Amino acid sequence: MKTLRVGLLGLGQIGAGFYSLLASKRDFFRREIGISIDLVKVAVRNKDKKRKKSVPKSLLTENAFEVVRDPSVDVVVELIGGIREAKALIGEALTRGKHVVTANKALLAEAGDEIFDLADRKKRWIFFEASVGGGIPVIKALREGLVANRIESIYSIINGTSNYILTRMTEDKSDFREALREAQEKGYAEADPTLDIEGIDAAHKLAILLRFAFCGNVRFKDIYCEGISRIRSEDIAFAHEFGYRVKLLAIAKASKEGIEARVQPTLLPESHILANVNGAFNAVLIRGDQVGDVLLYGKGAGPAPTASAVMSDLIDIAMREAGRLNEEALPMRAIRRPLKIKNISSILSRYYLRFHVVDRPGVLAKIAQVLGKHRISISDCVQKERSAGNVVPLILLTHGAHERDVRNAIRRIDRLDAVSGHSQVIRIEQ
Ligand SMILES: NC(=O)c1ccc[n+]([C@@H]2O[C@H](COP(=O)([O-])OP(=O)(O)OC[C@H]3O[C@@H](n4cnc5c(N)ncnc54)[C@H](OP(=O)(O)O)[C@@H]3O)[C@@H](O)[C@H]2O)c1
CATH class of the missing domain: 3.30.70.260 (ACT domain)
Known part of the structure; x- marks a missing residue:
């Protein structure tokens, strides 16, 4: 039985989802995979906060560095979000010889080069399946399942909030403000929705996809980013008259002159497979030179799907630690040459x-x-x-x-x- 001792940072939407998943599946993992995932410590901002699922007080700390410095912790799972603190905590964890699992797309998009370099130098694994497409295993697909392919293009719907708003505007003919309010009431949009509706969240995720699809480093500021806040209900209606739907797409396309990398509202023919991805769902359509088109579709956010991806990374690390998988068996694409992004x-x-x-x-x-x-x-x-x-x-x-x-x-x-x-x-x- 391989034991993996985990320090968890954050017990918010995803942290709590991860905690519940572990509580319900821990015995299953022990029995079926021979891996014991033991939670050693959990960092939160406020220990006294009322939480839906009660967590033993003895596990909690308000000092996140206590978790990453704990010598008994093998893997740090970072689910606090944000950039500055998360970067410092992940840096300290890697430096102290711990593997890391994170769902933090903003951090990986803005500071991925530094973090991946440090992980390489320290010979530690950093996994981040939950950072793109929530429960959809798109990073694994790019790194492993499609490794024999030169990736030609990626067309994706990777921001559920924007997709929900556009779907409401299309189906109910509501205007942007009404649809946003509804998304907020249903918990699909934050009180401050800027990252979602201005395309920034999708661009963060696209930066991560680019790295693994095209094997290189990307500067986040090179990705063109335009959100849906200027889309009016009349645009949706006129698009329909011409046989199109409006979707927020994150697009990456390879060409001789460089890679097109852009997040933008897009008119797609109504018969296009992505035009029919509705509500808060996500989908990633990848074209490889050998496989042709591959479509990954599913829930791109929310506690249970995202925790499913975090857990898959942990099991992966446990298998590697146990010598049941190794780097050669699951190749990571080289991630070291700068990518040329077309203006x-x-x-x-x-x-x-x-x-x-x-x-x-x-x-x-x-x-x-x-x-x-x-x-x-x-x-x-x-x-x-x-x-x-x-x-x-x-x-x-x-x-x-x-x-x-x-x-x-x-x-x-x-x-x-x-x-x-x-x-x-x-x-x-x-
Ligand atoms: N929400 C989604 O559907 C989704 C999907 C994919 C990826 N993600 C990513 O997952 C990460 C977490 O998102 P979330 O929605 O779960 O966030 P959240 O609900 O805001 O939770 C953040 C958690 O981190 C804790 N925290 C914040 N700063 C801390 C600090 N300095 N020290 C200790 N604890 C701290 C908070 O403690 P308190 O509880 O005490 O306030 C809270 O438990 C983000 O990177 C996000 O981008 C989210």
Whole structure:
């Protein structure tokens, strides 16, 4: 029987989920896998806080460093979140010879290079399956199951909050604010939803996927990031008229000139498999040069799915410690060369453009002229009936165009007298 002594940092949503999972499955792991996972200490911010599941007071400490410095701890499970403290605690744990399991995507996206370097130097394992896609085993798929493939692209829905909001806007025709409020009431969105609705959380996860899909280091600031807060219900309705749905996608695509890495609201054909991933669900569509398309779909957040991923990492470490798995048997992709990320201005895409224009003859021609001057050709066009205030929505879909040209054209168009407010630009993927 291999025993793994665990120090847990955090007993919040995921920490408590992990604690419950361990309590219910500990005997199963001992019996079926021959691994005993023993919880030695648990760090929280406030020992006296009322918790749904009671934890023996003797296990709790308010000093997280006590956990990472405890010589009897083999593995530190970091579930406190945030960057500064979590980084210091993980650094200390690795330095003291402990393996680490974390769900902290923000930390790995912002400081992954340093942390992975330290783990390498100290010859310790750091596992982080729960950091992307909650319970979906996407890191294992990239590192192990798809190791024989050159990854060509990843299209993913990896922020459940945004996907929930967009789904409500699509199905109930609610506006962004109403859908956000509902997501908050149901516990899918934080009181401060910025990280989710501005695409930052998805970009954190994409940074981690890029590292293992394309075998290299990524600077987080090189990832283009745009959230859903500017999507209006009219965009969802117009997209539907053209046969599309709006989804927040995290996209990585390999090309000769570099890797496209972007988080953005996207129009997807209604028949696209990701267009039908709804509510708080996540999905990652990976294309490998040997396997073709692989779709991973499931719950991307929440205590039970996320704790399932944390536990799988712990079992993995226990098996390695027991000599039942080794690095050669489960290759980690090399993660050491800097990846060349393409600047967003050089990407080629189709676009959905929505303008609010004064309803008078010649406006469409003027806009088409500006687009033409910037080498952008129109593939479809809808102008709506006159509404209040003599301003009507005009929607254009384009053929493939360069982002740089589209931005320049939109800047010019937004200055036209006949155009009111800022125009909407959403990229289209097939
Ligand atoms: N929520 C999800 O669905 C989800 C999914 C995937 C990944 N994750 C990641 O999992 C991690 C944890 O998320 P969460 O939602 O469980 O967070 P959470 O509910 O806010 O819980 C944080 C926990 O950490 C404790 N804590 C915070 N700072 C501490 C410190 N300095 N020392 C000791 N304890 C400290 C808190 O103690 P008190 O309880 O005493 O306040 C609390 O128990 C984050 O990195 C998050 O990104 C979350």
